[in-house]
Amino acid sequence: MAVASRKFFEELGQLIKKQVSVEDISGKVFDGTLIGYDSNSMSICLGTVKGEQGTKIHRVFVYGPTIARISASERPFNLEGLAERLERVFPKMVRIYSDAGIIVVMDKIRVNEGGVVEGSGPAADRVRDIHQRFITEAS
Numbered sequence: 476m477a478v479a480s481r482k483f484f485e486e487l488g489q490l491i492k493k494q495v496s497v498e499d500i501s502g503k504v505f506d507g508t509l510i511g512y513d514s515n516s517m518s519i520c521l522g523t524v525k526g527e528q529g530t531k532i533h534r535v536f537v538y539g540p541t542i543a544r545i546s547a548s549e550r551p552f553n554l555e556g557l558a559e560r561l562e563r564v565f566p567k568m569v570r571i572y573s574d575a576g577i578i579v580v581m582d583k584i585r586v587n588e589g590g591v592v593e594g595s596g597p598a599a600d601r602v603r604d605i606h607q608r609f610i611t612e613a614s
Contacts, residue, residue: 484514488574489551497521497537498544505535509545517542552588554578557609561586564605565598 490509497505497519507521517539524532558571558578570579577587584594584602591603 485573486551487512487545489554490545490547491576493547493549493551495521496546496548497542498546499537499541500543501541502543505537507532507535510534513539516540519545552576553613554588556613557586557606560605560609561602564601 491511493509495507495509497507499505505521505524507524510520510522512519519537519539519542521535521537522533524535526532554571554573554576558569561578561580562569565580568581571577572579577585577592579585580594580602581598584599585592586602586606590606591599594602
């Protein structure tokens with residue numbers, strides 16, 4: 476049971492900063508960016524929410540027990556898959572920080588969904604190439 480629960484929250488965590496659609500038990504739908512969630516109450520915070528008549532709402536907090544469904548049309552980035560690919564080239568030199576959405580290679584190169592965000596030199600170029608190939612194969 477603990478493994479299933481952990482996997483559930485890993486999946487939900489991968490939706491942070493992604494567009495989601497949340498439907499409450501009354502049928503009202505909120506479309507916005509998932510900013511965070513409370514694992515105890517299952518409440519969520521959405522940002523840049525599209526309101527009725529096209530209005531934009533900065534933040535909406537939805538109480539967990541009122542949530543009927545959360546859907547994401549955008550596939551979350553497979554950070555673990557990229558880390559595994561990097562591990563083949565840089566064995567025992569890859570650390571993944573799923574909650575931050577970042578991978579650290581050789582304690583000096585940082586890479587995320589968008590590419591290398593810190594680091595330079597031949598090793599960083601190699602990480603950049605691996606990332607680009609990974610993105611191309613995923614699409």
